[in-house]
Amino acid sequence: MTPQPVSSQGGIDADSFDAFIEQLRRYVRDRLIPAEAQVIAEDAIPEPILREMRDMGLFGLTMPAEYGGAGMNVSQYVEAIRQLSYALPAYRSITSINLGMVCSAIKNGGTDAQKAEWLPRLAAGEIASFGLTEPGSGSDSAAMQTMAVRDGDDWVLNGTKRYITNAPFAKLALVMARTSRETLPKNAHVSAFLVPMDPPGVSVGKSDRKMGQAGSHIADIMLDDVRLPADALLGGEEGRGFALAMQSLDNGRLSIAAASAGYGRRILDTAMRYATERRAFGVPIAEFQLIQAMLADSEIELYAAECMIADACRRIDAGEKVLRKAAATKVFASEACGRIADRCVQVHGGAGYLAEYEAERFYRDARIYRIYEGTTQILQLAIAKNMLREFASV
Template sequence: MAMLTANSGYVPTVSNDDFNSVRQLVREFVRSTVVPREQEIMDADAVPTDLREQAAAMGLFGYAIPQEWGGLGLDLAQDVELAMELGYTSLALRSMFGTNNGIAGQVLVGFGTEEQKAAWLARIASGEVVASFALTEPGAGSNPAGLRTTAVREGDEWVLEGRKCFITNAPIAGLFVVFARTRPADESGTGIAVFLVPADAPGIEVGTKDRKMGQEGAWTAEVTFSGVRVPSSALVGEQEEAGYSAAMTALARGRVHIAALAVGAAQRALDESVNYAASATQGGRPIGDFQLVQAMLADQQAGVLAGRALVRETAQRYVTGEDRRIGPSAAKLYCTEMVGKVADLAVQIHGGSGYMRDVPVERIYRDVRVLRLYEGTSEIQRLIVGGALVREARRNR
């Protein structure tokens, strides 16, 4: 694994040797325990309880939470290595603890007060609490500036009103990290704040599980906040203006993680394709002997290798602070588009059997489609990268 060099001046909390042991355990868990049960997960639309318990015992609900709060303390360069392992199987497994480690948990890690961290992070890291990131709304998806959920101050409380959609883990959440507008945006800021809202607070209604194209077992739902009251201490960082920064920071980090997840899924699709090409026959010959099949395998391999290298470099530049904007968006854009192409080629190589519901590449094809949508669509990533490059060029003129 490519890790940061001593010359970078960055020293990870978890040593390379210790992390390699963690990664090997995760790889064995994924490939020996979870992969054989992918069909069970898909058919039941649920991750079995025993797999959830094993994941919690391994520390997977808090691998990116600092050690002082009960997590493993992995940095993003290590996070992406685990994500590439987790992407190799049903993405529902990673979804169970993805928001705890990622976009929800990192809001608390980066912006919460010490009291807020003490109240929630240890429980998040252990898996006792599942945290949901409640940002997306029917009229505000990839651009948080369009938020319509409101938070109004009444004495020592905030009152939340609004509706969120496609909220991952909402049906099982113990905590909602809710983004809401406290005032209209103006020259002084966005007016977006973020609140820690217990899932059992009066006025919260979680809708039925969404019926999705793929990722069976990864539950999302609509969440409505009707006169939900939370104390002033629920305002993250005790600052109204922390909300937009928290969202952008968490999403940038999450984009690198999703890119790595895409690489893991692409590797699985490639492996399934190679194995099928080497064994399936057409006219008495393995289809892997045909040059056009070899060409498809070559395109898959090139995409996986390029994606893996991009993810590793982007993660390293993120943890050193060298690039936390253009790189994450570029990596997310490339890798999530790449995995869609690799999965499509996998179905093509399998022919008619690749269209059958019980074949892994069919599930992969459906599972990875959403990766181009969440944590910001591919179109949003293009705008971020292109706009940043132009602004940078103007500054340097």
């Protein structure tokens, strides 16, 4: 997508954005959905489609225009993700780490030189990954084992990152590592590093087999005495890595919420189509009130999720801190998507358990959204802690 004029609210102007969304909506339905069977069979997005996605600018939606991106604000980016997520989750997965997390961290915390080096490459479609989770730690930064030790003008990194989306394809990993063996207040022992995937000592494990989300790949990233120049430290400052990661996770969580809402809409549409076509006792099963109740409950939850997403995005674009609201939105939307997928299987009855029908695949695909970017349970803790701190300060 060619960078467009900036609106008064930030991002591109409304007319250009509306035209892009209509183009994206058609592309999803006319090109991406028909290719889903091939993606599932080959467990990979075909290279011609990746080229098309790059040509459409889907890897650079949030990059500033001066770095070759479209310059969308968070509301626009998240709506684009919602539209893209109507199709197979792999299409969102390949772009979203660039857009919602790595780009955000570099924009918010990178030096001018880091922005100039990496943002144009990411906007052009080089794939990035985000290295926070480890074999023994995820949300628990105190348990992080990956170490970055200063050696003259260089940093030397050692450790393993686990379940890293896009690791097999990535050209860059944003890696969180300890720069202090002591666990410091406010997670100041964690710094962020821009790690190209080609230096000696960087290796990627085999892609993990997964329950669902065919075409999307996760793998371990191993760092064995990886020597990086001093300017690989994001922002050139130690101790800011975890804060930058959490800031970018707000965008990542809204992306997952949008993915849940977009895929939830696809799942509900599929359930309604089956309910109107499948007949029992001489009538379409859509005429049965208990089927209608499941469809209505799904619509109610989707509407609520869409409203939460729009509100959280509006607030972040206005400069508000949205940690609690982004977490709440992600929890609600991902849990709702799981319930909608379950109802879709139920509407299909026995057919819903067969791989011949999409309902079975939807059920498997949707399950990870309750885990991505913070499990429901860890986000419940984050929301409660934020509420209690706010209450105590009154």
